Amino acid sequence: MPDAKNPYATWEENFRTHMRSRREALGITQTELARELRAKGLSFHQQTVQRVEGGERPVRLDEAFLISDALSFPIYSMVKPPEGEIGSMYTAIDRLRRAAARAQEEVLEAESAFADSAEFLAIEFEDLLQRESDRSGAVVRWGAAWMVKARRVQDSLSDTARSLNGITDDSDDDWTEIAVPFPNVAEDFRWIDDEVDPWVHMPETERPEAMADMQPMALYDYVRDYMENWNEQHPEAP
Template sequence: MSVDDEQIGKNFTRLRGDLSQKEVAELMRARGFRWSQATVWSIEKGERPLRLSEAQAVVEVLGQPFFDLTADDGEAVVDAWMRECSNASKALEAAVDRFEQARMQLALTYRHVEGKLRRKHEDGGGWLRTTVEDVVREHRERDRGDESLMGQFVDANDPWLIAYNETIEKEYPSGERPAAS
């Protein structure tokens, strides 16, 4: 596969994310390169080639793998969705930690005020008995749609969709969502 300056420029634009062209130029100047905002603009438009030493510094400054700078459009899209999955997974882990911490704090608080609560606060509003799995199951029930269509796509022979469908089947081995508790 041959990657031209225009493709590298498109990837550069995508990889810099929320950083402005001026900010990238400043970061590169701090590494000893004589860059301006116009340099970044020229590279992004494919009008100026990116030298190898510059490319190495750029990926370090942007915190991105070198491969992403030279990826073709298909690879770039797949890589972007892989990063999104990774970021979503980290956010989900953080949310689980916050949920468990909140439940623990609720339990600790509840034991000190138990006899002084109104009816709506009995049992911590149900949260003390709610697990992460309960929350996920409720989400699936609410947002998944018709279970007969769950995880089913038009091309049942596509290996990537098969892998995705297998994860759905692990969650719902009978093909139906569990009854709400």
């Protein structure tokens, strides 16, 4: 119960209520919160957080601001009466945004790592094109199918990063215009998607775009069988 002799007791009670509910909604333990507050310069331990939330220890103004910052919740909201369903919804949304921010970092890191491998694939595919004069041949179509797979993954990662940015971005900019800072190395091979020579007269199932729908092992079997048949038909080849 608020202390009638302390006109700020209700504010403190509201702060404790928000502190506990906010921490729990974010999935942060008392120990983890104490560790973060120590990093901000406060001499807090798990027991300190427990006593504050339990009303056994008052909160100084500087502590209140740092606790609010650690919980990413405005100080003025921390001292307001709980807002029932609306306040709970706000907390749930903010928890979602925190998770999206972490996911966005992971996606961008994955995109960067994948781009390195895709670039290596593109270099090897370029060499393959130099060696194979017939772009309608099975080997070129096999390599092109893997380029299509790589492009699809890069496009998907970029789209995911943009979608996550729509949750995490606080700016007034169009969140769909986020600049994903990784070049799509398959961009130079967009002709693979074009329904022009060398594949326009081929059955759709034999075009790289359709072959890219095949499972990896099926693609390996495809080119292996082709190479085995070719070797049988050209035993004199080195």
